[in-house]
Amino acid sequence: MVAPTITALMTTYNCASTVEDTIKSILAQSYTNFEFLILDDGSTDETCARIKGISDSRIRFYQYKDNIGVGARLSQALELITTPYIAKVDSDDISSPERFSKQLAYLQENQHVSLVKSYIDYFPDNDIVAQSERYTLFKKVKEHEINSVNTAELIHRELRRWSCFPHTTYMGKTSSIKDIGYPNSRIFEDYYLFYTMLNRGYVLGCIPEYLVRMRVSNSSTTATTTESTIDEGLNVIVDFKLDAIKAVVRSKNIFIYGSGQLAQSLARNLLKRDILVSAFLDKEHKTPVSIADNVYPVVNINEAELNKIHDSVIVAAQPVRDQICHFLTLEGWEEWKHFMVIA
Secondary structure: OOOOOOEEEEEEEEOOOOHHHHHHHOOOOOOOOOOEEEEEEEEEEEOOOOOOOOOOEEEEEEEEOOOOOOOHHHHHHHHHOOEEEEEEEEOEEOOOHHHHHHHHHHHOOOOOOOEEEEEEEEOOOOHHOOOOOOHHHHHHHHHHHOOOOOHHHHHHHEEEOOOOOOOHEEEEEHHHHHHOOOOOOOOHHHHHHHHHHHHHOOOOEEEEEEEEEEOOOOHHHHHHHHHHHHHHHHHHHHHHHHHHHHHHHOOEEEEEOOHHHHHHHHHHHHOOOOOOOOOOEEEEEEEEEOOOOOEEEEEEHHHOOOOOOOEEEHHHHHHHHHHHHHHHHOOOOOOOOOOOEEO
């Protein structure tokens, strides 16, 4: 029996309605020399029953009673993998039949590349989602934004700012992935992996083809994330970007652009490290934000009278990230010296 070349890696949690279609898309790959490693993270619905109902010798299934989070479960999974390559699979997405074949060929032909992504194609979980503003944003804006980062050079530039490398699309060298590993975080575990690989000198590439369809639903992690989970994830990001943060803020006044969940979580995580925020910025004046025992104003950025000598800005508003970076650059501010993006 020939040892498998690829491990398709998937963790699951309460995804009974989608997991069968995902598994079928993997088992239908034109490249067949792989194993399918699935770790269930304490599902309480019919997820495990659906997985067990599919019979294929390539599937290795581990079921756990406790829910420890995706980062911790992926870290555990890496210890079970001995194949040269790993292909990440999310439990609600669909891979094209040629995905493994094309990504493996790319990595074998480009030995200097450790990890490769592909284009994504967002699709709605149902008709209600299809009519939602959230799906329209993902399909019309976010899909293009992610897919436009399609060369090693663009990935190197943009990944320092934000997670432009969809987790569910990657195939990579096992040795490189194990060298970094995953943090014990329920979100942003993927950004930690990719950002740290970049900083260690690994090269990340892209196949400019639509090889993965990503489902947009009302129950996905990005749609249901709690404040405590965001804080946990931002804590990871602040840790691995701390040197960059300190270089930007130094002894200056610190302003956070954005006033939503991400921005408020950033402020809480900076406060934990005794890094004090002066105010939030937005496109208009808004109701002040309360964090711990402090109340912070939300100031119109056009009226803030910012001075790059005395002030610094951390951008924490994903939908307008590029616009704010462009605005600050036109004002003569230098990225990574006067301002930066957190995620």
